[in-house]
Structures are given as structure tokens and as C-alpha cells.
Amino acid sequence: MIKFEIVHEDNKTGARAGIIHTAHGDIETPVFMPVGTRATVKAMTPESLKAIGTQIILSNTYHLYLRPGHDLIKDAGGLHKFMHWDRPILTDSGGFQIFSLSEMRKVTDEGVEFRSVIDGSTHFFTPEKVMEIEEAIGADIIMVLDEPVKYPAERKEAEIAVKRTYNWASRCKEAHKTDQALFGIVQGSTYEDLRKLSAELIVDIDFPGYAIGGLSVGEPYPIMYDILSYTVPILPRDKPRYMMGLGDPTNLIESVSYGIDMFDCVLPTRVARNGLAMTSVGKLNMRNAKYANDFSKLDPNHGCYTCNNFSRAYIRHLVVSGEILGAILLTWHNLAYLLDLMRRARQAILVDKFAEFKADYEVVHEDEFGAI
Amino acid sequence: MIKFEIVHEDNKTGARAGIIHTAHGDIETPVFMPVGTRATVKAMTPESLKAIGTQIILSNTYHLYLRPGHDLIKDAGGLHKFMHWDRPILTDSGGFQIFSLSEMRKVTDEGVEFRSVIDGSTHFFTPEKVMEIEEAIGADIIMVLDEPVKYPAERKEAEIAVKRTYNWASRCKEAHKTDQALFGIVQGSTYEDLRKLSAELIVDIDFPGYAIGGLSVGEPYPIMYDILSYTVPILPRDKPRYMMGLGDPTNLIESVSYGIDMFDCVLPTRVARNGLAMTSVGKLNMRNAKYANDFSKLDPNHGCYTCNNFSRAYIRHLVVSGEILGAILLTWHNLAYLLDLMRRARQAILVDKFAEFKADYEVVHEDEFGAI
Numbered sequence: 001m002i003k004f005e006i007v008h009e010d011n012k013t014g015a016r017a018g019i020i021h022t023a024h025g026d027i028e029t030p031v032f033m034p035v036g037t038r039a040t041v042k043a044m045t046p047e048s049l050k051a052i053g054t055q056i057i058l059s060n061t062y063h064l065y066l067r068p069g070h071d072l073i074k075d076a077g078g079l080h081k082f083m084h085w086d087r088p089i090l091t092d093s094g095g096f097q098i099f100s101l102s103e104m105r106k107v108t109d110e111g112v113e114f115r116s117v118i119d120g121s122t123h124f125f126t127p128e129k130v131m132e133i134e135e136a137i138g139a140d141i142i143m144v145l146d147e148p149v150k151y152p153a154e155r156k157e158a159e160i161a162v163k164r165t166y167n168w169a170s171r172c173k174e175a176h177k178t179d180q181a182l183f184g185i186v187q188g189s190t191y192e193d194l195r196k197l198s199a200e201l202i203v204d205i206d207f208p209g210y211a212i213g214g215l216s217v218g219e220p221y222p223i224m225y226d227i228l229s230y231t232v233p234i235l236p237r238d239k240p241r242y243m244m245g246l247g248d249p250t251n252l253i254e255s256v257s258y259g260i261d262m263f264d265c266v267l268p269t270r271v272a273r274n275g276l277a278m279t280s281v282g283k284l285n286m287r288n289a290k291y292a293n294d295f296s297k298l299d300p301n302h303g304c305y306t307c308n309n310f311s312r313a314y315i316r317h318l319v320v321s322g323e324i325l326g327a328i329l330l331t332w333h334n335l336a337y338l339l340d341l342m343r344r345a346r347q348a349i350l351v352d353k354f355a356e357f358k359a360d361y362e363v364v365h366e367d368e369f370g371a372i
Numbered sequence: 373m374i375k376f377e378i379v380h381e382d383n384k385t386g387a388r389a390g391i392i393h394t395a396h397g398d399i400e401t402p403v404f405m406p407v408g409t410r411a412t413v414k415a416m417t418p419e420s421l422k423a424i425g426t427q428i429i430l431s432n433t434y435h436l437y438l439r440p441g442h443d444l445i446k447d448a449g450g451l452h453k454f455m456h457w458d459r460p461i462l463t464d465s466g467g468f469q470i471f472s473l474s475e476m477r478k479v480t481d482e483g484v485e486f487r488s489v490i491d492g493s494t495h496f497f498t499p500e501k502v503m504e505i506e507e508a509i510g511a512d513i514i515m516v517l518d519e520p521v522k523y524p525a526e527r528k529e530a531e532i533a534v535k536r537t538y539n540w541a542s543r544c545k546e547a548h549k550t551d552q553a554l555f556g557i558v559q560g561s562t563y564e565d566l567r568k569l570s571a572e573l574i575v576d577i578d579f580p581g582y583a584i585g586g587l588s589v590g591e592p593y594p595i596m597y598d599i600l601s602y603t604v605p606i607l608p609r610d611k612p613r614y615m616m617g618l619g620d621p622t623n624l625i626e627s628v629s630y631g632i633d634m635f636d637c638v639l640p641t642r643v644a645r646n647g648l649a650m651t652s653v654g655k656l657n658m659r660n661a662k663y664a665n666d667f668s669k670l671d672p673n674h675g676c677y678t679c680n681n682f683s684r685a686y687i688r689h690l691v692v693s694g695e696i697l698g699a700i701l702l703t704w705h706n707l708a709y710l711l712d713l714m715r716r717a718r719q720a721i722l723v724d725k726f727a728e729f730k731a732d733y734e735v736v737h738e739d740e741f742g743a744i
Binding site for chain 2: 038039040042043044047067068072075076077082084292293295305309314317318323324325327328329
């Protein structure tokens with residue numbers, strides 16, 4: 001199991017600095033979790049993830065279930081051993097992927113039938129099945145099966161999803177047998193009463209941590225923050241709070257101010273493979289011809305492996321040439337940048353300077369990656 | 373300039389152990405040079421190349437000239453600085469790429485006109501132009517512009533190429549102005565008298581090192597070794613001998629026995645990206661379903677980063693899933709395997725056991741990658 005410790009709460013915002021103690025080590029919060037969809041954070045080795053101070057990674061139950069299969073991972077001795085990662089891991093439940101990737105799906109109160117993105121074969125996930133899969137994979141933190149809805153959603157659809165998510169969460173807790181920490185998930189789309197109802201229902205089940213799902217799915221950011229403003233206070237102070245699927249630097253900082261402790265997103269790694277860098281001077285598209293002769297460092301204010309050793313001109317050459325090293329160097333930097341940002345946010349929280357830190361950051365970086 | 377030192381000559385074969393002293397460090401021979409076509413050894417960082425003991429890399433003048441351009445590399449402070457590699461570099465002359473990649477080309481005694489593989493634009497390489505480009509790139513060892521011929525080649529064609537290669541080599545030496553070591557190249561296709569003539573002509577010009585070109589282009593291996601048997605003795609004992617474009621492990625070992633000191637090939641890196649591993653137990657195709665549940669190490673007798681930390685099952689999962697880490701781990705291993713093989717060959721030469729080493733190796737590994 002995990003143990004969550006609040007180290008300090010900011011005196012002007014809802015931000016807090018904490019530690020999640022796990023069997024695979026401590027996680028200092030707020031924390032960004034790089035996503036290793038298929039048991040690998042794309043373009044990174046486990047050692048390069050450690051070099052940038054990665055504390056915990058996320059992997060996707062849906063993808064691992066389809067390939068290589070949870071039984072194989074169990075036979076390998078669990079995901080940590082399979083992928084050579086000895087720090088904490090969180091697995092999602094597959095709910096989001098079923099709804100976003102699988103075109104053919106049929107949801108009932110019993111569970112959800114879907115077709116594999118790999119070969120079109122039919123599969124059926126129930127809360128009990130998902131617990132079996134996540135327990136075989138063996139992450140430190142596992143998520144309940146939930147039902148996200150698209151944005152915008154009809155009220156009736158959102159209401160059904162809230163009730164089903166509650167029902168499935170209860171069944172997950174009932175079926176859950178290991179000492180992995182099982183987190184609940186709040187849904188409710190953009191309806192305040194439904195969000196509050198969902199939060200109360202999920203908290204009532206009593207989990208060691210809570211996620212807010214169904215955000216960052218296309219809704220305007222003011223709506224997203226509005227939802228945080230009335231949902232977070234319902235979540236227990238002494239449990240970690242995890243906002244799913246958020247990766248834009250400004251949005252992370254803003255969400256920390258509402259009291260969110262954990263984040264994950266494919267954004268920093270995905271945009272890296274498209275040639276985009278997250279930097280202290282803003283978003284850089286390294287395909288741009290203006291970097292062809294720019295021999296300065298990628299981010300003038302950053303000290304990662306990429307920034308210390310390679311110029312913008314070289315990185316542009318790699319990206320334009322489609323070289324794997326371009327993806328490696330930009331992924332390395334983007335993740336290091338986000339992890340450093342979270343560490344700086346934590347330091348600011350510890351000395352009650354988070355509001356200033358946030359204001360300074362947002363002057364330069366407002367919503368840079370929001371549209372991606 | 374470079375200085376070549378013979379440390380020991382094997383007492384039963386033509387193999388020799390040497391050291392090439394360069395301004396960027398020493399190179400122990402026999403040596404395999406990983407290929408960094410576009411100023412990057414695909415899927416490797418400079419630090420991972422160092423971790424496996426890479427002493428020298430090769431980069432391609434043709435590709436660098438087209439993109440990012442030699443002037444840009446010169447502005448960056450040379451290729452070493454541009455790509456963050458402070459050990460020795462060798463650049464080829466582009467001759468081979470012009471003949472193998474550019475469909476439209478027109479060769480005269482003056483030079484060769486060709487079309488860019490990138491945008492179809494027309495370019496003209498002369499020996500003088502190639503020297504200008506290689507000097508701008510700034511490798512430690514640079515190659516003369518030569519004219520390779522395809523296999524099989526008509527005698528008349530091979531004869532013209534030998535004369536032209538001699539003429540161009542003379543002009544390269546005349547035009548060469550820096551203290552980079554300029555190597556000559558022997559051509560002559562499969563004609564013994566032409567090979568001998570080419571070797572004598574090129575040696576007569578007097579270079580600090582000699583390459584044998586136009587081999588491993590489709591000719592049967594007995595013919596290739598036959599050519600080595602009568603060509604190598606014409607090359608000066610006290611100069612490094614470089615056989616271009618060879619990467620099959622068995623062929624490397626066999627060629628070392630004829631007195632070759634240097635090798636390069638894209639084979640270990642290219643096959644890695646296709647899921648093939650070079651191992652002590654033979655060639656492994658990691659896409660094969662039999663590795664799906666194989667939790668043993670990639671090569672039971674190897675100790676690189678990949679073999680020490682990841683199972684065949686995991687690597688197969690990465691390869692089948694098209695994950696970049698699959699390319700990274702197999703490239704790492706294949707290069708480490710070839711470099712280790714060269715180190716073991718050198719150790720065997722130093723104690724006059726190279727013939728036994730070669731015989732033992734060939735029992736298991738005969739011509740595994742020859743057909744690729």
C-alpha cells in the first residue's frame with residue numbers, strides 16, 4: 001500500500017507539497033508522470049528516465065492487455081521487472097482508451113465490450129476483469145474502471161456515466177485483492193451537481209487516492225478550472241489527488257494551485273516526436289528554418305543532457321532528417337523540463353511563494369500547448 | 373595528421389594489432405567504425421556510443437553536403453562540435469553514394485554530376501570540390517573521391533574507373549590543404565591485374581592510409597577474399613588498411629586475417645531497426661513468436677546494457693509494437709557486439725592465437741548476415 005504525507009500547504013493557494021510513500025520508493029508531489037503506454041516511455045531508456053529524475057511512470061492497461069498481454073507480464077515477474085523499471089508505476093484502467101480508441105463498443109451496467117485496435121478482435125472488460133488485469137501487471141497504484149464521456153455530453157449521458165462509474169468503482173474495490181493502491185475516479189462532465197455527486201459517491205467508497213477524470217477532453221480551460229474549483233474541496237485533504245490527462249505546462253501549474261498532486265499526459269513525449277520543444281522561452285517548433293543556423297542551446301535557461309550538449313541547429317537537422325536521435329533529444333528535454341517545473345513548483349510551495357511562481361510563469365507561457 | 377603504429381603481427385595469419393594516433397584520441401585496430409550517415413549513428417546518443425567503447429565513427433560526405441550542408445557544419449565549428457562527438461571521425465568522399473543512390477548521374481574525367489536524393493536538384497562533385505567539403509566538415513580521416521563500379525562490371529568499365537580513380541586521387545592530394553589524414557582508395561572490380569594496377573598507382577601517390585573500395589557489393593565471398601589476397605600485399609605494411617562497407621561478423625574476422633585494420637558498415641544498425649540481433653549464438657530475428665515468452669537475456673554470453681537489463685520477451689514486444697526503444701536496445705547491442713568482437717580479435721592477435729579465434733568463431737557464425 002501507499003502512504004500519503006502532506007509536507008506543506010501553500011498559504012495563498014490550494015497548492016500543497018507532499019510525499020507518496022510506496023514499496024518502490026517515495027514520490028514527491030506535485031508530480032508529473034511520464035506515460036509509458038506500451039511498457040516503454042517512447043524514445044527513453046529507463047536509465048535516461050532516472051537521469052532526469054523521473055519518480056513514477058504511468059502505463060496503459062488497455063494497451064498492455066492487448067499486447068503483450070497481462071498474463072505474459074505476470075509471467076515476467078510483473079511490469080517493473082518486464083520493463084526494467086524499479087521505481088513506482090501507475091496503471092490506468094483502460095476506460096479512457098476504450099472510449100477514445102475503440103470505435104465499436106457496447107456499454108452495459110455489467111461492463112464494456114470493445115474491439116481491439118490491433119486486430120479487431122472482441123473483448124469484454126468488467127470491473128472484476130480490470131482488477132485481474134491490473135493485479136497481474138502489478139503497478140504500485142491502479143485505477144478503477146470508469147466511464148468517461150465525450151465533451152460536450154448530454155446531461156442524461158453524463159448522469160448515467162456517473163452512476164455507472166460509482167457502481168464499477170464499488171465492484172473494483174470489492175474485487176481488489178492485492179496491496180496495490182486502488183484509486184477512485186470522479187466523472188460528471190461539465191455539470192456541477194453531477195461532478196459533486198460523483199465526488200461524494202466515490203469518496204464514500206473510500207479509496208487511498210482520487211482522480212478527476214473526463215477533463216482536458218476539449219472543454220474550454222475556464223470550464224476545466226471551474227470544475228476543479230468545486231470538485232477538489234470534496235476530495236479528502238489527506239489523500240493524493242490526481243488529474244488525468246493534463247500536460248500543458250501552464251495548465252499543470254494552474255491546476256496545482258487548486259490542490260492537484262499528480263498529473264500524466266502523452267503531450268511532452270508526443271510533441272517531442274513532432275519536433276516541438278517546451279522551453280522557458282516558450283514553445284519552439286524545431287522544424288522552423290530560423291533554427292537552421294542557430295547554434296545556441298535549445299533552452300537558454302535549462303541544464304538537461306540535450307540543452308548542455310546540442311545546439312538548436314543540430315536538433316533541427318535531426319528533426320528535419322527524421323532521425324531517431326531528434327526524438328530522443330527532444331523527448332529527453334521536454335520531460336526534464338516538465339519534471340523540473342514540478343520540482344520548482346514544489347520548492348515554491350514549501351516557502352509559500354507558489355502564487356508568485358505561478359504568476360511569473362503564466363506571463364510567458366499562457367496556454368502554449370493547449371490546442372495540441 | 374595521424375600516426376600508425378603496429379603493436380603486433382600475428383605469426384600465422386596476416387592479422388595485425390595496431391594503434392592509429394589522432395588529434396581526437398587513439399584508435400586500437402582492428403576497429404569497426406559505426407556509421408553516422410547524417411551526423412548521428414541512428415538510435416544512439418554520443419554517450420551511449422562511448423559506453424560501448426566506440427573509438428571512431430564514420431559520417432557520409434554526400435549526405436552531409438546535401439543536408440545540413442558543409443558550410444553550416446563549418447559554421448558550427450566542425451562536425452565534432454556540431455554532433456557533440458569528441459573522438460575521431462572519418463568521412464567518406466560521397467563517391468559510393470553518388471553511384472548507389474543517385475539515379476541520374478553523368479561521369480566525366482572532370483567529375484561527376486548527380487541529382488540530390490532529397491529534392492532532385494543537380495550537383496557537381498570534382499576531386500577539388502570534395503576536398504573543400506571534407507575539409508569544412510573537419511573529420512580526422514578523409515577519403516579521396518573515387519569511382520566505384522557495380523558488380524559485375526565489364527573490364528572496360530573497370531579499367532576506366534581505375535584510371536579515373538587514380539587521376540581523382542592525385543587531384544585530391546594536390547587540392548588537400550589541411551592536416552586531416554587523406555586516404556587513397558583502390559578500385560579495379562574483380563580483375564586481378566586491374567586491382568594490382570590500381571593499388572600500385574594509388575600507393576605511388578603516397579597516402580597516410582589506404583582503403584579497398586568496391587568490395588561487398590554483391591560478389592561471392594570467395595572472390596572478395598581472393599581480391600584481398602593479392603591486393604593487400606601491395607599496400608604498405610606501415611599504413612592503416614581500410615576495407616569499406618563490410619559488417620557481417622564472420623566477414624570481419626576473415627578479412628582481419630588478410631591484414632585489414634579498419635571496417636565500417638550500416639549493417640549492425642540497419643538490421644537492428646529491422647529487429648535482428650547479432651549474438652554469440654547466431655542471428656536472432658526478434659519478431660519471431662518463439663521469443664514471446666523467452667525471459668532469458670538477448671545474448672547469453674554478452675554483457676552490454678541491453679543484455680544485462682532486458683529479456684528477449686521484452687525486446688520482442690518492443691519490436692513487434694514498433695517502439696523506438698526496440699531500435700535503441702538492438703542497435704546498442706549489435707554495435708557493442710561487433711566492437712567487442714574486434715577487441716577480442718585484437719587480444720587474440722596480441723598473443724598469436726588469432727587463427728584459433730577465427731576458426732572457433734566461424735564454426736558457429738558462417739556468413740550469417742551475408743545475404744542482407
